[in-house]
Amino acid sequence: MDKNRKIHQFKNPVLNWIEFRLPIISYFKKEYGDYPMPKNCNYFWSFGALATITLVTMIVSGIFLAMNYTPHTDMAFDSVERIMRDVNYGWLMRYIHSNGAAFFFIIVYIHIVRAMYFGSYKYPRELNWILGVFIFLLMMATSFLGYTLPWGQMSYWGATVITNLFSAIPFIGEGLKTWLLGDYNVGNATLNRFFALHYVLPFVIFGVVGLHVAAVHVHGSNNPDGIDIKTKNDSVNFFPYMLIKDTVAMCAFGVAISAVIFFGPNLMAEVDNYIPADPLVTPAHIVPNWYLAPFYAILRAVPDKLGGVLLMFGAIVILFVLPWLDRSKVRSCNYRPIYKWFMMGFFVNFFALGYVGMLPAEGLYLLIARVGLLYYFGFFFIITPFVGWIEKPSKLPLSISDVYAKNIAPNIGGGEKGIPSPAMQKDTNL
Amino acid sequence: MAKKPKNKRRDFLQLSTVTLGAVGTAAFIWPFLKSMSPAEDTLAAGSTEVDISAIEEGQSITIKWRGKPVFIKKRTKDEIDAAKMVQASDLRDPQDDADRVQKEEWLVLVGVCTHLGCVPLGQKVSDMKGEYDGWYCPCHGSHYDTSGRIRKGPAPKNLDVPPYTFLNDNTIKIG
Numbered sequence: 001m002d003k004n005r006k007i008h009q010f011k012n013p014v015l016n017w018i019e020f021r022l023p024i025i026s027y028f029k030k031e032y033g034d035y036p037m038p039k040n041c042n043y044f045w046s047f048g049a050l051a052t053i054t055l056v057t058m059i060v061s062g063i064f065l066a067m068n069y070t071p072h073t074d075m076a077f078d079s080v081e082r083i084m085r086d087v088n089y090g091w092l093m094r095y096i097h098s099n100g101a102a103f104f105f106i107i108v109y110i111h112i113v114r115a116m117y118f119g120s121y122k123y124p125r126e127l128n129w130i131l132g133v134f135i136f137l138l139m140m141a142t143s144f145l146g147y148t149l150p151w152g153q154m155s156y157w158g159a160t161v162i163t164n165l166f167s168a169i170p171f172i173g174e175g176l177k178t179w180l181l182g183d184y185n186v187g188n189a190t191l192n193r194f195f196a197l198h199y200v201l202p203f204v205i206f207g208v209v210g211l212h213v214a215a216v217h218v219h220g221s222n223n224p225d226g227i228d229i230k231t232k233n234d235s236v237n238f239f240p241y242m243l244i245k246d247t248v249a250m251c252a253f254g255v256a257i258s259a260v261i262f263f264g265p266n267l268m269a270e271v272d273n274y275i276p277a278d279p280l281v282t283p284a285h286i287v288p289n290w291y292l293a294p295f296y297a298i299l300r301a302v303p304d305k306l307g308g309v310l311l312m313f314g315a316i317v318i319l320f321v322l323p324w325l326d327r328s329k330v331r332s333c334n335y336r337p338i339y340k341w342f343m344m345g346f347f348v349n350f351f352a353l354g355y356v357g358m359l360p361a362e363g364l365y366l367l368i369a370r371v372g373l374l375y376y377f378g379f380f381f382i383i384t385p386f387v388g389w390i391e392k393p394s395k396l397p398l399s400i401s402d403v404y405a406k407n408i409a410p411n412i413g414g415g416e417k418g419i420p421s422p423a424m425q426k427d428t429n430l
Numbered sequence: 431m432a433k434k435p436k437n438k439r440r441d442f443l444q445l446s447t448v449t450l451g452a453v454g455t456a457a458f459i460w461p462f463l464k465s466m467s468p469a470e471d472t473l474a475a476g477s478t479e480v481d482i483s484a485i486e487e488g489q490s491i492t493i494k495w496r497g498k499p500v501f502i503k504k505r506t507k508d509e510i511d512a513a514k515m516v517q518a519s520d521l522r523d524p525q526d527d528a529d530r531v532q533k534e535e536w537l538v539l540v541g542v543c544t545h546l547g548c549v550p551l552g553q554k555v556s557d558m559k560g561e562y563d564g565w566y567c568p569c570h571g572s573h574y575d576t577s578g579r580i581r582k583g584p585a586p587k588n589l590d591v592p593p594y595t596f597l598n599d600n601t602i603k604i605g
Contacts, residue, residue, distance in 0.1 A: 157548065157569075160546070160547040160548070161546040161547060161548065161569065163547075164545075164546040164547040165546065178467070178468060179463075179466055179467050180466070182466055182467065182468055182469070182472070183468050183472050183497065184468065184472075184496055184497065184498070185496075185497045185498050185542075185547070187472075187497050189468070189469065189472065193466065279494070279497055279498070279499065280492055280494060280499045280541075280549060281549060282548040282549040282550075282551075282567075282568065282569065284568050285568070285569075286548065286569050300570055300584075303584055304584065305545055305546075305584055305585070305586050308584070361570060361571065362571065
């Protein structure tokens with residue numbers, strides 16, 4: 001124990017008593033009170049907070065659904081229908097949970113787009129990015145497991161198709177698949193373990209999110225100009241400014257998700273999943289959830305089973321090494337005149353892949369998927385390293401205050417020496 | 431790097447302790463991993479006897495065996511000829527029709543596409559049967575011929591033939 005530890009002093013003696021034994025109050029004050037946010041951050045920077053709120057909502061609604069759900073092949077479908085019809089507010093819990101999953105992915109995709117466009121994955125935030133990709137992987141696994149639980153036709157056949165991906169692995173594939181399923185095909189053993197894992201994985205996600213947030217707090221948040229905080233004038237305290245800003249974002253998000261939950265709860269659902277699972281009849285089109293469709297499109301674009309599986313997983317794994325594929329030191333695409341357009345092309349391409357991933361893999365759709373597949377990997381392996389090498393970036397601003405003075409609030413004043421307003425710099429005390 | 435003799439005993443103790451700990455941990459993990467494999471009752475899922483006397487020529491039925499669909503088809507003369515005409519060496523998963531049937535009019539298949547596990551269409555008269563007039567998987571477009579062999583599409587293998595025996599002319603035991 002460090003005897004020289006500096007102990008924070010608060011006016012409240014109870015806080016002092018706790019602080020002496022567990023310095024949790026000064027921790028929260030440092031990380032969520034005085035934490036400096038670059039003052040040029042726009043609403044893109046609210047999606048991390050929105051994702052956290054959605055994660056908590058998913059965990060809470062999930063726990064209450066689990067109180068009425070039965071993970072058995074004979075009863076699962078009926079227990080979900082009972083939740084919808086008989087359990088008090090069961091319909092609300094389920095619609096929050098099913099649409100919450102879709103919105104969780106919308107938010108996280110925007111969060112990833114933000115990180116890619118403004119170069120948040122670059123030095124010194126590479127580990128932060130890796131943790132984020134890891135969270136994304138866990139989310140995909142969790143949503144897939146959860147989609148199996150209602151035991152409708154799409155649940156059953158989605159689970160069959162995805163677990164069969166593992167059988168593509170040479171030699172051990174079939175054995176691995178059987179081990180994962182606990183049976184030779186998707187059955188009661190599978191449903192049971194999928195439920196157990198679907199329950200526990202969100203808590204794992206929660207833990208990794210903790211690391212993800214802790215990691216970003218070490219070097220601070222990135223910003224639209226991708227330059228570091230140099231003086232105190234470049235930042236505002238998280239409390240109250242960013243908390244209030246995030247709250248505004250949360251209200252807007254609440255309106256959007258409520259509109260779907262109450263007025264179009266099945267907009268993103270597949271009709272076939274309201275038919276109980278039948279192992280003898282495959283639906284005409286097995287459609288993945290839209291948020292996994294881009295990867296499904298990649299799987300189907302390849303006319304070889306193992307090749308398709310490898311490229312699909314590769315499309316996600318490639319994200320891990322993005323910080324090392326991009327050789328440019330400039331973070332924000334706002335200052336990268338060439339890469340910016342390739343980056344936007346990547347987003348459009350990803351969207352197009354998702355679109356064809358929901359449609360039958362034939363004719364024009366298959367062609368689009370193949371072109372999209374080439375651009376997806378070409379973007380990472382050729383465009384990103386090459387453009388970073390030949391591109392001449394625009395001149396970066398001197399400081400965040402400089403940007404702020406010139407572009408955002410030219411009339412308030414500011415600049416290198418100026419202070420936007422006295423209130424902005426006032427220290428906050430708990 | 432040479433160590434003094436008096437450290438050797440300590441080094442040995444450290445190494446053996448760590449090794450024993452690692453082996454112990456691995457031994458502890460094994461039952462948990464093994465518990466996820468199919469249970470004894472799943473493995474013991476028995477055989478199924480099917481009465482095939484009512485199946486007309488050209489007709490096909492689907493029965494459930496170990497949770498999977500099994501197709502039993504009484505093939506027509508044309509279908510048998512079409513299956514026999516193919517050179518096995520031209521196929522992706524080379525196999526002669528004769529190796530896939532016990533009596534040539536009766537074709538017994540596990541009705542699970544070898545690509546990603548969907549049930550191929552072709553059991554009903556109204557179903558799409560694909561370009562080779564056998565079965566067609568709607569999920570990712572694999573075409574199977576009248577012997578259940580893969581001819582076109584992403585599937586790597588022919589439809590499996592389950593173990594079966596003819597108990598008499600009218601009964602098949604699958605499994």
